[in-house]
Amino acid sequence: MSEHLPALQVVVPLLAAPVCFALRNAAFARAVCLAATWSSLAIAWTLLRQVLQSGPISYALGGWPAPLGIEYRVTVVGAFLLVVVSAVASIVLLYDRGSEQQRLPASRHYLYYATFLLCLAGLLGIPITGDLFNIFVFVEISSLATYALIALGRSRRALLAAYSYLIVGTIGATFFLIGIGMLYQMTGTLNIEDLRQRLPDVLDTRTVLIGFSFLVVGTAIKLAVFPLHQWLPNAYSYAPAKVSAFLAGTATKVSYYVMLRLIFSIFGVGFVFATHRFDLVLMPLSLAAMLVGAIAACYQDDLRRLLAYSSISQVGYMTLAICLANVQGLAGGIVHTMNHGFTKSALFLVIATFVQRTGSSSVGSVAGLGRVMPLQGIAFLVGGLSLIGVPGTAGFVSKWLLVLGALEKGQVWVAVAMLLSSLLAVVYVWRVVEKLYFGEPVASASSEDGESEAPGPSGSALWRATPTALLIGLVILLGIWTEPSAEVALAAASELLGVAR
Amino acid sequence: MTATSGLWMYWAIIALMMVGLYVVIARDNLVKKVMGLNIFQSSAILFFVAMAKVSGGTAPILTGGEGTAYSNPLPHVLMLTAIVVGVATTALALALTVRIQEAYGTVEEDELAREERLEDRSLSRKSQ
């Protein structure tokens, strides 16, 4: 059983999707979906522990060995991403049973779960497969499901957001496909390990360089690297709340994984940075993303757009880590996928709860809610602090490693830019926090004295509070206990860079 | 894998690719955008198929003859998957277009933008 775990990781959610579809009942579908996601999490966790103990796992799908068949290859960085994705999915799925935020009628709500599982299967497939074309297929599976999920948003703008994301996303994926074609043409293989071995012979051909460009641009679109980020704010703002929370914690993170594999596993640091000085392109873009994203976030009037722009800024941190290309910095980027994933998902869930109460997602609408909904208020505060990178929260750990990586490389100004971006994060987080605690609630449900408590949580409020509390708990836990996050990320970074720890 | 004289097809593929991209970017009509996207995807598919061709090779079915040159079958297989993906994307895009037509009454981008501006203005008035 346990040797088939790599296959089960993808197969479980993939097969659960049609089951949900066949059940045609929201409650049953939800149960199936929950079971599938949580077992994915268990599988991912087991895989991560196996990989850490005994090195990369290779699994020949269908019994066909690697060059012929499709190989599933679990690496440390891949297993880490698997844990991030399945954990975010499992926790976010707990959030409310209702369909208040969606266009789907309750009778067809099971479709939501089926689509969710397909998306999850795609996202889990990307980090686990060892085959470049297979990555493309999984990217498309998850993307198609994502477009459908975004289109479920309550506002009609969700349709437009989904449509434009579809166009941009498909162009990105097709770029990726063309890049694959060029590599295949030059090497005759699609297996990542094989590519790594065969590419050095043909590295100086123009085809490989162009293939690299196509692959990187295709991935960068999905990763929302500045200035290819335009799709992201709309997609995150108009998708159903739960979907935003899920996507914010997973989609860009998985694309980041693809970028890592492309640069470090396939083409290699020598080709990307030494020969072609790709860092001269990516570094300014990352810095611009960090600062422009954060500045844009400061000016947003809509909470979800604010978080979306903040995500663009945080993606800047992660791509910056690629440019640093040393163990500390890269580990900072990798661990940021987890730390930022949990943080952003939690924040989107908090916003979703606010929206459910006030019916609006503008910054002004949360006035005074911190006193009416103390738990959600604290959750936002902690999440915001993690975005800033205050010690004791997960965000601090990533920032510590990133700044350390930048200093190790002797690039003080990069470290300074990173910290400047954190300062901007203070501004956009505190705008909301001030509203939460200073303004008067619009729908005045507050008591005259802040000391008396808010109305006790009803059943559904409890459902809403649990996942937020779990995620925020993780954010704090990972801020002080870094063994499962930073230590693994350091191992993953050494693995990618091919250096011993 | 290709003879030098066969390079003209890559030019054709690039032309097709550019046409597709241009349509996606320049057209305002959402349906036309989808068509452009299809052209763009087709160029990628043709690219794979073209490079699989071995000059003088036959279909990759084992006939038993020694020394027969076969075309590379793998890209074709890959493109079957890519075609399926493309069809699914097109279907989803068209479905979304239908829904947009229902919600906004138009599928022209400039009119959609106008609608959005109107909506924004009425929202901001309401909040004041």
Next chain:
Amino acid sequence: MNGLATLIGAEQALLAALILPVLGAACVALLGRAPQVRDAVLVAFALVTFLTTIQLVAPVAAGERPGVELFEFISGISIAFEVEPLGLVFALVASGLWGVTAVYAFGYMRAHHESNQTRFFGFFALAIAAALGIAFARNLVTFFLFYELLTLSTYPLVTHHQDDEARAGGRVYLGILFGTSVALLLLAVIWTFQVAGTTEFQGGGILPTELTSGVVLALLALYVFGIGKAAVMPFHRWLPAAMVAPAPVSALLHAVAVVKAGVFGVLKVIVYVFGLDTLTMLRGDAGLGGRVVLYMACFTVVAASVVALFQDNLKRRLAYSTVSQLSYIVVGALLAHPLAWLGAALHIVTHAVGKITLFFCAGAIQVGAHKKKVSELGGLGRQMPWTMGAFLVASLSIIGLPPLAGVWGKWYLVRGALAVDEPIVVVVLFASSLLNIAYLLPIGVQAFFGEPPAPSDGSDVAKAPQLCVVPLVLTAFLTLVVFVAAPQIGSFVEGAW
């Protein structure tokens, strides 16, 4: 006391001192519905915390360094605590004055009919816990963690009134403190870790000797300005902004816990990260460049005093006075001479008791006489003799008149400045003392010998609640006690190296 000392070991006492305030905050939150019980419990917690901290004195004086390691943060860095003399002195000041301030706060908050008192006392206790964490931090990361926690836990106190003024003050407060710490201090900490491979505080410093003086200077500037709580100009504006807080907050946090956490951090970094030798060398190597930070602190001493001279709002005047006095300590640290360092360490204590008294008085005047402006205080001494008497005593202590505490800090600072041959610093210190006289003494003198601004009709006889007056008399008396005890404190602190 000796009997108690055997009850718990030093490690347990250290942990208890850190946990007790948090427990206190929790109890306060639970007992919110019964204010009387809540307040009693709070004072009890404050007392027990103080007593527990005292337990640490004997072992530390004997040369022990009790420590606790909580957990490893990232490989090579742990969240850990260790008691050393300077930290213990700071901890004693913070925890000892907590109880006094709590009693004062009861009187003040009641008389002012402040709302949200439970939240107030809860965050107050958390702030003390954070201050103690800073005092006992064994490495820079732990220090940084509690430094930020202190900022966060005091933010609700500063913005207690939740009106626009509080919001604006809170913005400046948080903006500067977060801004400097995230942008400068964090960079300095990580940079230190990168070049030194450790963040542990160690006598003699941890920076490798081969660093160029440029890097050392950059680090020094990052630390001194990055520890925004030390309020060296141009990052001093948060202190006056924080005066929107209720008086007890200003008293404890902005005369003792927060600002002292800042200068304590500077002192600690100078001794345990740079090492005095490194700084002495820096002055030799880098010439004028090596003294830029020192002169910035000197400028702060004088400039803040001059600004204080022109403030009519009593609390703002005291705030600028604090800015000026804090830079004494920074100057003392930067002189990098044992005598000056000792003066700086003593100044933490002496200024704490003096300034807390002044803030207590300002609050009592606000409650009793409803006056906030210096110009309105004429003749008030006849109505509030105890309060204004205490104010006068504390003023004299700040100015540095024996037999009051303030003299010691200045004495050693001047001796240190002479020892390292920095005449400018000596001039600055004397000029500042003159300015102290100019902006503090007239208030007390006018109160007793001046005429009331408007003829009193007798109906509004100023009277502060007993709960306010007793603590401020007590702290005024403490300035005398500290004067006597200063040599002991000095020799205790000197055990730091």
